[in-house]
Amino acid sequence: MRHIRTLGATAFATATGLALVGTAFAGSGTAEAAPMDTTGLYAPSVLVLTTGPGERPATASVVRAVTLSCTPTATGTHPNPAAACSELASVGGDLARLTAAAPSGGRPCTREWQPVTMTGDGVWQGKRVRWSATYGNACEMHAKTAGGAVFGF
Numbered sequence: 001m002r003h004i005r006t007l008g009a010t011a012f013a014t015a016t017g018l019a020l021v022g023t024a025f026a027g028s029g030t031a032e033a034a035p036m037d038t039t040g041l042y043a044p045s046v047l048v049l050t051t052g053p054g055e056r057p058a059t060a061s062v063v064r065a066v067t068l069s070c071t072p073t074a075t076g077t078h079p080n081p082a083a084a085c086s087e088l089a090s091v092g093g094d095l096a097r098l099t100a101a102a103p104s105g106g107r108p109c110t111r112e113w114q115p116v117t118m119t120g121d122g123v124w125q126g127k128r129v130r131w132s133a134t135y136g137n138a139c140e141m142h143a144k145t146a147g148g149a150v151f152g153f
Helices: 007-026 081-090 095-101 138-145
Strands: 046-053 064-069 116-124 127-135
Touching: 064 081, 081 095, 095 127, 095 138, 116 138, 127 138
Parallel strands: none
Antiparallel strands: 046 064, 046 116, 116 127
């Protein structure tokens, strides 16, 4: 039968703990908690945006994907994160509002059926975001999202 001596580790931990407690009381005779700095706290805003051929998000192949982080600063693999974050902030992170308000740009598109699906998945100001839209073809997708920085990837 093996005996493991833990007295050395226990004695070390006790001595270290007492030294830390002694340090806390050394300056003023009492320990005071420092005020909590809340300036670094923020709700996360991070999205993964994808596009690819297919009728449904679950079965569409992902051809392009970018990440977009808007808090505390605009970063990610998105080609223009600052403009995309600004655009998202203007609609409260609602991707559906971006595509609903997008002008067609006067771009004529054929009526061929080659569906393309776009998705947005992540968190906007701490709230879960899951969005997808399917367009009849790539031309229709570009026409509906033209001029928007969020979908310009």
